[in-house]
């Protein structure tokens with residue numbers, strides 16, 4: 675019986691019916707999060723690498739950030755914001771009651787004004803999966819797990835990402851290495867790339883100092899990175915492989931997606947040496963390589 679169920683369940687997967695195009699910068703943590711999610715779920719997608727200087731690839735959109743996901747599950751839809759993309763697609767995979775269009779309407783954009791008087795776009799419910807009771811039981815057998823997942827997804831967006839720039843542009847040498855990597859991986863013209871590398875490195879070295887102040891990081895920004903990462907490892911604990919148990923959940927994928935953008939840089943190597951992240955990180959790499967898991 676179990677077997678038949680799982681075969682039937684598999685047939686419901688939208689394998690060929692969901693056409694996805696991801697507009698991204700390869701080295702952007704928000705984009706990396708979305709790729710980790712899509713890869714883990716074995717969903718095929720096309721990538722459009724956006725030139726960060728002209729951004730003409732996303733001219734069609736009045737929403738000016740990446741990632742943007744164009745999804746076609748019958749009719750074309752534009753999804754904005756990494757966490758909305760992840761929550762909406764995950765909801766769609768788990769629950770086939772609603773069309774993707776309906777699901778997306780549960781994540782409305784709201785304009786808010788920050789304390790500094792700046793207008794920002796926020797998406798309501800962005801860490802919440804739109805599931806009924808039965809589906810909720812299937813995805814979250816234990817209630818606390820759902821709350822925990824939301825908490826750490828938010829932590830990845832609101833805290834962990836802010837540690838990346840101050841760490842990878844910490845010194846002039848690191849800033850240059852980071853930009854070398856961004857230009858190598860990203861979409862730049864030859865002259866543009868050269869220009870971006872040197873001007874970008876100098877600019878980001880200073881910007882990262884400002885970010886450090888804004889987010890009240892310690893003088894040695896590595897300390898904040900190590901502390902955050904160890905806090906995550908502690909939250910996962912010793913009794914499970916992932917926060918999601920035997921399988922990564924959306925919090926695991928978010929944290930992994932963010933940390934992954936530092937791969938190849940000094941900050942990443944330092945993190946591996948000075949924190950307890952390595953075993954979990956390696957499990958994540960292995961889990962994502964085995965794509966196409968059932969939901």
Ligand SMILES: N[C@@H](CCC(=O)N[C@@H](CS)C(=O)NCC(=O)O)C(=O)O
Nearest residue numbers: 702703704738739740741755756757
């Ligand atoms: N909340 C958004 C943030 C996305 C974001 O800030 N993306 C950056 C690249 S890492 C961007 O496109 N910035 C361009 C801009 O702000 O104009 C998400 O989670 O997707």
Ligand SMILES: *[C@@H]1O[C@H](CO)[C@@H](O)[C@H](O)[C@H]1NC(C)=O
Nearest residue numbers: 735736737752753754778783
């Ligand atoms: C994403 O942004 C575009 C352009 O600003 C908008 O037309 C579209 O409705 C947005 N998508 C969602 C799901 O809010």
